Amino acid sequence: MKNKIKVFRAMNDLTQEDLARDVGVTRQTILAIEKGKYDPSLELAFRISSRFGVHIEEIFTYEEIQGEDLRSGVQS
16 A cells, blocks of 8 residues: 655654654554555554545555455465
8 A cells, every 4th residue: 555644744744753643653653654564454544644634545545466356365
């Protein structure tokens, strides 16, 4: 999943620590999400988007895994 958290943080003059505190996670969690190493739970994604006052789709973009049919879990 791609995200624009870093962009929204910059627009709102927030550090990773600020955002983490506001949404109830650690700074390391925000860092991992920003780098694409961790996909947030749906609840956390909604808390993040709510913090910025935008729809979840404005921050998070689903990226399909290459070569995998996600409906059946079968690789093509």
